[in-house]
Amino acid sequence: xxxxxxxxxxxxxxxxxxxxxxxxxxxxxxxxxxxxxxxxxxxxxxxxxxxxxxxxxxxxxxxxxxxxxxxxxxxxxxxxxxxxxxxxxxxxxxxxxxxxxxxxxxxxxxxxxxxxxxxxxxxxxxxxxx
Amino acid sequence: xxxxxxxxxxxxxxxxxxxxxxxxxxxxxxxxxxxxxxxxxxxxxxxxxxxxxxxxxxxxxxxxxxxxxxxxxxxxxxxxxxxxxxxxxxxxxxxxxxxxxxxxxxxxxxxxxxxxxxxxxxxxxxxxxxxxxxxxxxxxxxxxxxxxxxxxxxxxxxxxxxxxx
Numbered sequence: 115x116x117x118x119x120x121x122x123x124x125x126x127x128x129x130x131x132x133x134x135x136x137x138x139x140x141x142x143x144x145x146x147x148x149x150x151x152x153x154x155x156x157x158x159x160x161x162x163x164x165x166x167x168x169x170x171x172x173x174x175x176x177x178x179x180x181x182x183x184x185x186x187x188x189x190x191x192x193x194x195x196x197x198x199x200x201x202x203x204x205x206x207x208x209x210x211x212x213x214x215x216x217x218x219x220x221x222x223x224x225x226x227x228x229x230x231x232x233x234x235x236x237x238x239x240x241x242x243x244x
Numbered sequence: 245x246x247x248x249x250x251x252x253x254x255x256x257x258x259x260x261x262x263x264x265x266x267x268x269x270x271x272x273x274x275x276x277x278x279x280x281x282x283x284x285x286x287x288x289x290x291x292x293x294x295x296x297x298x299x300x301x302x303x304x305x306x307x308x309x310x311x312x313x314x315x316x317x318x319x320x321x322x323x324x325x326x327x328x329x330x331x332x333x334x335x336x337x338x339x340x341x342x343x344x345x346x347x348x349x350x351x352x353x354x355x356x357x358x359x360x361x362x363x364x365x366x367x368x369x370x371x372x373x374x375x376x377x378x379x380x381x382x383x384x385x386x387x388x389x390x391x392x393x394x395x396x397x398x399x400x401x402x403x404x405x406x407x408x409x
Contacts, residue, residue: 175313175319176318180320197271200274205278205281213299223303224303224308226282226307237277238277242282
């Protein structure tokens with residue numbers, strides 16, 4: 115390695131000294147298997163709580179109720195080049211809403227499982243383009 | 245002549261780098277992208293016909309909403325949203341006294357979720373679909389909470405009670 119290469123490597127190391135990635139999550143991941151165990155018209159709120167645990171939110175809808183279960187996954191990638199910073203944050207979630215009638219019997223389920231699609235990236239990378 | 249021109253260019257470059265290094269602790273120019281949740285499937289949303297689709301069809305096609313709230317009596321609202329923002333921002337931080345620092349930032353765009361709110365009647369049949377910024381739709385379509393009654397001041401009751409805020 116010649117002197118020019120060493121200088122270049124040192125300069126790059128100095129310029130990218132504030133470069134990091136972090137990941138933060140909230141709650142526990144949801145799985146398709148656990149949601150599929152719950153059958154509208156049959157499962158009760160008690161069975162739902164026994165299967166999925168305590169909901170993150172309970173909403174009253176007149177005499178009916180809805181429970182929200184949510185797991186969020188956030189990945190951040192940050193690169194600082196002296197005074198110029200690049201910051202990318204990607205948040206995806208596993209989320210399920212379960213609706214109950216006045217007798218606390220499950221009537222409807224809506225689920226989206228996309229938490230594992232969160233990516234580390236630079237702001238100019240198209241990581242979710244379809 | 246050429247030599248002095250090169251020397252001038254090198255001096256200017258050196259000064260720029262030195263300034264950048266000196267300012268590194270207090271000036272930051274940031275390019276930031278925030279992505280929150282998957283964008284709504286427009287084709288699926290367009291296929292939901294008010295008066296025809298029910299909540300089961302909506303949940304099957306669009307998945308779990310971000311928010312749910314009661315709409316009208318026994319009806320409900322489902323809000324779907326996502327955020328995909330790119331912003332440039334300039335931050336300046338200046339120490340003004342020991343233990344304190346003053347800082348200011350200019351950001352060219354506010355971060356907001358955009359999406360759609362689906363309103364269902366008491367039989368949970370789709371009544372209306374509204375698209376836009378979720379903060380605006382939520383402010384318009386969520387039921388307003390009644391103002392709290394202030395009981396801290398005994399005189400207020402004597403003067404006619406709490407006033408709407």
